[in-house]
C-alpha cells in the first residue's frame with residue numbers, strides 16, 4: 001500500500017499493520033492510537049549501522065526529538081546507536097533507561113545552566129555549543145566540577161535546505177549556531193581550547209529537515225572542510241570529528257521519494273574524503289543525526305470518524321477523534337499526509353477533508369484526500385506519523401494524549417499509556 005510493505009489487508013479487507021489487525025488494536029488500546037512498527041525502526045537502524053558505521057567508521061545518533069520515550073531509548077540502545085537530546089527532559093528519560101551517556105549529544109539554542117550541569121554530571125559525551133552563553137556556562141560548570149566535557153561547536157553554514165522555512169536551520173539568519181562571517185566562531189573555539197576542562201571535538205551543522213535531495217550535504221561538507229583548514233591553521237590543532245546533522249527526508253505523500261540512508265551517507269562520506277584530502281587534512285569521523293528517517297514512516301495513527309458535515313458543492317468534512325493535539329504538523333507547517341480506510345475499503349471513493357476535534361478552524365489533518373466513503377464509527381489510519389507527532393503532541397482543549405503501541409511480526413505491546421482525565425488535572429492546584 002503506497003509502498004509501505006508492512007501495510008496489508010486481511011481476508012476481510014481490514015488494514016493490518018506489520019501483521020496486526022487495526023480494529024483489534026483499536027479494541028485493545030482505544031482510539032485514537034499511535035502505532036509504531038518496531039520492525040521498520042530496527043531495519044532502519046540496521047541500514048544506518050551497515051551503511052555508515054560499519055562501512056565508513058562513522059557514528060550515528062538518533063535525533064530523539066522525533067519520537068522520544070523510554071521504550072524508544074531502550075530500542076536505540078539495543079541497536080548500538082547514540083541519541084541526540086535537546087532538553088533536560090529528554091536527557092532524564094535517556095538516563096532513566098541507563099542509556100550510555102557517552103553516546104549522547106546535547107543540543108539546544110538556549111540550554112539552561114541547570115541543564116548543562118545535568119549533562120556534565122551525567123557524563124554526556126558531546127555538548128553542542130550553540131552560542132556564547134553555552135561557552136561561558138560549559139567552561140564555568142566543568143571547571144567547578146573538575147570534569148572534562150566533550151564539546152562540538154555548532155555553526156550556521158549559510159547553506160539552505162530546500163524545505164519548509166520552519167525546518168530550515170543552516171541558513172545565515174537562523175537562531176541556531178555561530179555565524180561564519182563575524183569572527184564569533186573563531187572566538188568561541190579559542191575560548192574552548194583554552195579551557196582546562198573542555199575537550200573540543202569538532203564542528204556541527206544541521207542544514208534542515210525533510211531533505212529529499214542530497215546535494216545540500218555536498219555544499220555543507222565543502223563549507224566545513226574549508227573551515228577545518230582555517231581552524232587547524234589558526235590554532236595548530238587536529239580536529240578528529242565532524243557532525244553533519246540529520247534531515248534525511250521520508251515519504252509522506254506521492255510527491256515525496258522514498259530514500260535509502262545510503263543515498264545520504266554515501267555522498268557525505270565520499271565528499272568528506274574528497275574535500276578533506278583536497279584541503280590537506282586528516283579525514284575526521286563523521287557523526288550523523290537522523291530523526292525523522294528512523295521513525296517517520298514506521299508510524300500510523302488510527303482514528304475513529306465521528307461527525308460528518310457535507311457542504312454541498314463546497315466540501316465534505318469528516319471529523320476524527322484526535323487532531324492538532326496528536327499531530328500539530330499540518331497547521332504548523334502545512335504538512336501533508338496520506339490516509340487509508342481501515343475497514344469498508346471497497347466503498348466508492350469520495351473527496352473529503354479530514355478535520356480534528358479541536359476548537360480551531362485550522363485543526364485540519366488532511367485538506368483534501370480521496371477515501372472510500374466514511375460513515376460515523378468507521379476508522380482511518382494516517383500514514384508516516386512516526387516522527388514529530390507523539391513528541392509534539394499537546395493537551396490543547398484538555399484532550400488526553402493517545403496511547404502508543406509498538407507492533408512487531410504480528411504482536412503488539414503498549415509503550416506509552418493513554419492519558420486519563422485524572423492525568424489532565426494532575427498538576428492543577
Ligand SMILES: Cc1ncc(COP(=O)(O)O)c(C=O)c1O
Pocket residue numbers: 063066084107169206208209210245246247248289290291292293387
Ligand atoms: C541539530 C539537529 N539534528 C538533527 C535533527 C533531526 O532532523 P530530522 O528529524 O529531520 O532528521 C534536527 C531537527 O530539528 C536538529 O535540529
